[in-house]
Amino acid sequence: MRLLHRRSVVSAPQARHFRHVPRSLHGRCPVTVRAVTLDLDDTLWPFAPVAARIDAALEGWLAEHAPRTAARYDRAVVAEALAAVRAERDHLAHDLGATRRAVLRRLLDAAGEDPALADPAFAVVWAARQRVELYPDAAGALDRLAARVPLLAVTNGNADLALTGVARWFAGCVSAQGVGVGKPHPRVFEVACARLGLPPADVLHAGDNLDTDVRGALAAGLQAVWVQRDLPGDAPGDALGVRDLTALADLVEQAA
CATH class of the missing domain: 3.40.50.1000 (HAD superfamily/HAD-like)
Structure with missing residues (x-):
């Protein structure tokens, strides 16, 4: 050392x-x-493995419960939704959970699926986020x-x-x-x-x-x-x- x-x-x-x-x-x-x-x-x-687990868990959940959202879920679409949420709700800038839920609601709505699914989807994100390896x-x-x-x-x-x-x-x-x-x-x-x-x-x-x-x-x-x-x-x-x-x-x- x-x-x-x-x-x-x-x-x-x-x-x-x-x-x-x-x-x-x-x-x-x-x-x-x-x-x-x-x-x-x-x-x-290290955060990179945490981020990878979050993405994998969310994509798997969306594929099962919100397939239309899953079909159009990619980095560019998420980035666009995130930019829109930040522009509309700058008071959420430091609330990562609320921001993530707002992004999920926007993605679900754009795909014609129930925005209320954002809450159980975020629960999957939250659980994956807490799985860390020191x-x-x-x-x-x-x-x-x-x-x-x-x-x-x-x-x-x-x-x-x-x-x-x-x-x-x-x-x-x-x-x-x-x-x-x-x-x-x-x-x-x-x-x-x-x-x-x-x-x-x-x-x-x-x-x-x-x-x-x-x-x-x-x-x-x-x-x-x-x-x-x-x-x-x-x-x-x-x-x-x-x-x-x-x-x-x-x-x-x-x-x-």
């Missing part, structure tokens, strides 16, 4: 021999981390992190902590749907810090997306770590990069 600094590379075993983190976040040394906020999709689990490093790292500091999920998605099986590690979840705006908007991070009862400078946010997670957290005054996995490049500004969640746990154990 490698703990990546934006100018240096330090292996996780080497990092354990540092008295403090090699370089402080926000220029402070030693770093103080009193809580960690974590992104979910592509940070705790990265191999995730469970052990979450055990270590949760033993050290409070963890709060901060997500633009609609994964359910209980249904995905990760609730035992988290004190709760702040979502774009609940706040009304998504990362990187500072309001999301402000709500997370308020939920934790901590100033932003004492909270570390970690996620896979440079813009929504890393730059968003830094702009809101949090410390930030980019969970890179196989992504190339350097973490921006005062952020640090880690190869995976094991390296993140190494970092937090030194800083908490």
